[in-house]
Amino acid sequence: MSDRPRILCRMTSSIDGGLHPSRYTDSPDGTVKDWTGIYEDLHDRLHADGWIVGRVTMAEMAKADPTPATGTDTPPRPHLFQRRDAAPYAITLDRAGKLRFAKGDVGGDxxxxxxxxxxxxxxxxxxxANGVSYIVSDSDEIDLPVALATLRHDLGIETLLLEGGSGINGTFLAAGLVDEFSIVLTPTLDGAAGAERIVATPDGLRGKVTLSLIDCERLAAGAVHLRYAVRPAQ
Structure with missing residues (x-):
């Protein structure tokens, strides 16, 4: 068994590759105005032990002002787990410690x-002091394999949903840390200028990975849920 959780990269896309549902056209039958609902329903159905996003995405949920802690005790390293029975967990990468949290959870995660x-x-x-758990890497760059192994061994996280932007998705994929893509393809168009990507890596991925179809599930309003296994290229 792997030393890390199984990781599913979860994204929503319009037909033309748009990744922001707020810009999508309406559903063909007019019943869906906000496609995030279908995405979130599927998120819940997967029953994962946690989800992980990058700092920019998490900043939309962590908007507290700095609140310096009182006391003289040195905080523990390399990690502090304030809860070990809190699945699902809301995990984020914040290499330089820029995010501020008002409390220890978002929506109970x-x-x-x-x-x-x-x-x-x-x-x-x-x-x-704000009830947040953390893991500190041995180096200034976050050691993803070590951090993921710690999440599995210490918190019992077996399945993790990667729901970040193209940068963090690309970082995980390039490191061989993505096992499956779970894509909600909506019958919509975005139409905004500028290329968007589900995954972005500096050197591209041609010749490095292959995707194999696992399942195609029809969802509401003409959307489909596509699942692909990720394997190293032969």
Whole structure:
């Protein structure tokens, strides 16, 4: 068995590759105005132990002001787990410690922050005081395989939904850490200028991975749920 959780990259797309449902055209039958509802219903149906996003995505949910912690105790390293029975967990990468949290969860999903080694004790103390769990890497760059193994061994996370932007999706994929793509393809158009990507990597992926169809499920209003297994290219 793998030392890390099974990771499913979950995204929603319009026919023309748009990744922001707020810009999508309406459903053909006019019943769906907000496609995020279908995405969230599927999210819940997957019954994963947690979900993970990048700092920019998490910043939409973590908007607290800095609140320096009181006390003189040195916060623990390399990790602090304030809850070990909180699945699903809301996990984010915040290498430099820029995010601020007002409490330890979002919608009941407990926060776990992955940090680089240069993050100071003051920030760790603030996270601890606000009920947030964290893992600090040995290096300034987040060691994803080690962090994921810790999430599995210490928190029992067996399945994790990767729901970030193209950058974090590409980072995980390039590191061989994505097992499956779970894509909701909607019968819509975006039409906005500028290329969007489900995955972006500096060197591209041609010759590196292959995708094999697992299932195609018809959803409401003409949307489909496409599942692809990810394998290294032969």
């Amino acid at each position: 407990h926060f776990v922050v992955l940090l680089g080694s240069s993050v100071g004790d003051a920030h760790l103390a603030e996270l601890a």
